[in-house]
Amino acid sequence: MxxxxxxxxxxxxxxxxxxxxxxxxxxxxxxxxxxxxxxxxxxxxxxxxxxxxxxxxxxxxxxxxxxxxxxxxxxxxxxxxxxxxxxxxxxxxxxxxxxxxxxxxxxxxxxxADRPLGIPGDTLDGVFGSGAITRALNTHPDADTAGMLDRLGDHVAIVGMGNVAIDLVRFLAKTPADFAGSDVNDAALAAYQAAPATKITVLSRSAIAHAKCDAQMVRELGQIAGLRVEIEGAGSVDAEALDDRVQRSRVEALRALAEQAQDPRPRVTLRLVFGATPVRVLGEERVAGLRVQRAGAPATEPTTTDIAATSVLSAIGFAxxxxxxxxxxxxxxxxxxxxxxxxxxxxxxxxxxxxxxxxxxxxxxxxxxxxxxxxxxxxxxxxxxxxxxxxxxxxxxxSYSDWLQIDQHECATAAESRSRTKLPTRAQMLDVARAGTSGA
Ligand SMILES: Cc1cc2nc3c(=O)[nH]c(=O)nc-3n(C[C@H](O)[C@H](O)[C@H](O)COP(=O)(O)OP(=O)(O)OC[C@H]3O[C@@H](n4cnc5c(N)ncnc54)[C@H](O)[C@@H]3O)c2cc1C
Structure with missing residues (x-):
């Protein structure tokens, strides 16, 4: 029993x-x-x-x-x-x-934890994990944002093309007005917007049909005003991939994004590169670019290419x-x-x-x-x-009712055009939770 x-x-x-x-x-x-x-x-x-x-x-x-x-x-x-x-x-x-x-x-x-890139140069200044960035934008109490979002520079390279990478692209490419109604961390947004990127390169190791992002996420990029999109290394798509509904709709969404009417004087240019595996982060102390191995390059061409970048964001998963x-x-x-x-x-x-x-x-x-x-x-x-x-x-x-005090406080004190302004530190969260418990 x-x-x-x-x-x-x-x-x-x-x-x-x-x-x-x-x-x-x-x-x-x-x-x-x-x-x-x-x-x-x-x-x-x-x-x-x-x-x-x-x-x-x-x-x-x-x-x-x-x-x-x-x-x-x-x-x-x-x-x-x-x-x-x-x-x-x-x-x-x-x-x-x-x-x-x-x-x-x-x-x-x-x-x-952000999975490290695991290539030479991946600890250079200017290499950041997607988790570190998204925690800063979401006001995580453990986020260490000092000198991160204000130093991404003009050309941000993102390694990985899953949904988290696409989240990063939206953040980098949108204007401050696009964040109306959100709960974005205003200090982080302002730090980035002081000198926002004009070029974003996203590298997918996989072929276009096998990239990890969802079609819906790709379509959303098409709504960002002033964004020009270029696709490289898409090649031909094998018939098997086109039989798969998810893969077919991803390919269609990516092609539609590249083919839609492009702004002749774009605010931001987004390059989506397929079949590209980074092998080294270039630079002395700070990121200067990425060396990338290209899949399927003709034998007459070098198999690696160097891409200039002012910062590298890794979006290759978590541990x-x-x-x-x-x-x-x-x-x-x-x-x-x-x-x-x-x-x-x-x-x-x-x-x-x-x-x-x-x-x-x-x-x-x-x-x-x-x-x-x-x-x-x-x-x-x-x-x-x-x-x-x-x-x-x-x-x-x-307790849960303590948490509801924090929740109500964050919504009640939301900055203009924000749905909430999150308390930035653990100590402030605990103070508000306890003030509620003691009836203050
Ligand atoms: C940047 C990002 C964006 C995403 N966006 C989307 C999206 O738009 N839509 C979507 O459907 N999915 C999204 N996902 C995926 C989704 O967030 C995950 O599927 C989901 O959160 C996983 O849930 P989980 O409970 O396993 O882990 P988590 O959500 O990570 O929860 C783990 C919890 O455990 C707690 N914890 C950890 N260690 C300890 C410990 N030692 N003691 C006590 N507590 C501990 C943590 O504080 C945390 O609250 C996103 C993921 C990421 C990283």
Whole structure:
């Protein structure tokens, strides 16, 4: 018989991004009476929805209304400002400590570190990760923006052509007026707009049909006034790719973008280059360009080309950062060991949109429930009266109603033509959360 048969199960989800929220919702549906707690190291929920999704894509961020119901209507508790670590650390709670209190722990900690380019020169001044840039634009409390957005220069090269790269292109190519209604960080926007790029080159290692961006994202670029688009290395598209609906619509969108009426005196020129693999970042101390290997170059031509650039942004994916309780993602089942599971980006790797995490969460929740029913969770009898978090950690935690204080403050104090102005530091977020709790 299950060890938890005579009491309700106790489950902690680590990470309140989309995967953590989806898995908490799925667990609630399967286990209506379970004690469910979602913790996050930040004093706020929603992970990359708040700190990754582009500021000019506010409708995507509306998914938070759905997640909100999990905490306000479905009796899932939230504890922000709670960092979970692999081994004991001051001010944090370890996996072992949680395992003494919960039957199951589900890690939904995502992948936040920028994957390095891994080529000579990739640490030169002027090379920045897309995560670092998008965190700055989204006012992440850990963002280190000093001297980044004001130093991109006239010609920005982006390595990688997934959706995050296209988010960067929109930011670089849009005018300040295009950010009306967004929650972009105004200081970051102003720093960039003081000397915005006039040339953007995006490099895709893949052929045009296999680039990683979605057709819808490509079409959106066509709406940016003053943007001229050039495509290089597109070559011919194999018949197999044209049979695939997703690939065909991507190719059509890219070709339509290049063929649409072009501004004769463009504000910004965007070059999309396919079959181009960077092999070296050029420059002495600061970026001067990129050396690129071209696929399919005729034997009579050199296989590498040098592209001038004033800065290089890497948009080639993400890896575990120093906060991750597990080393890295690998696409295996959700169970790491009985009682410990992982879900979302921290299980599958940095691929997939917000909705893609829902199916993953449902499958992992089913694994947890199956193990629970087989009595394969936990390490031994738990004291059901023991709180899910140690007292010292719980004392500093931010509850969901505390978070709503932050949320309301940010919306109420939004700068003109902004949907919200995010509090920039953890200390300010905690002050506002606590002022609400104390009734101030
Ligand atoms: C720049 C960018 C833009 C994107 N734009 C879109 C888009 O427009 N549309 C779309 O559908 N998808 C978009 N995505 C993809 C989408 O954001 C992901 O699919 C999704 O966020 C993954 O969810 P997750 O919960 O696995 O990870 P995350 O969203 O990263 O959430 C992980 C959470 O875990 C917390 N955490 C980490 N370590 C710890 C720890 N040790 N202790 C406690 N908490 C911890 C983090 O603070 C975070 O809140 C974008 C991704 C990026 C990077």
């Amino acid at each position: 299950s060890e938890t048969a005579d009491r309700e199960p106790r489950i902690v989800v680590v990470g309140a991004g989309p995967s953590g929220c989806f898995v908490a919702g799925a667990l609630r549906r399967a286990l209506p009476a379970a004690q469910l707690l979602v913790v996050d190291r930040l004093p706020c929920p929603f992970g990359l929805v708040r700190y990754g999704v582009a500021a000019d894509h506010q409708s995507t961020k509306n998914i938070t209304r759905q997640f909100d119901r999990i905490f306000t209507k479905e009796r899932v508790d939230f504890a922000g400002n709670v960092r979970v670590t692999a081994s004991p650390e001051p001010g944090a709670v370890s996996l072992d400590e949680l395992a003494e209190r919960a039957d199951a722990i589900v890690l939904a900690t995502g992948l936040a 575990a950062d120093e906060h991750s309780p597990l080393a890295d993602a690998s696409d295996v089942g959700g169970r790491v060991r009985p009682g410990l599971y992982r879900v979302g980006w921290c299980r599958r790797g940095p691929n997939g949109t917000i909705p893609d995490n829902r199916a993953d969460a449902v499958a992992v929740a089913a694994e947890v429930v199956a193990d629970l029913e087989r009595g394969q969770l936990g390490r031994g009898p738990l004291d059901p009266a023991m709180p899910l978090l140690p007292a010292a950690i719980a004392a500093d935690a931010v």
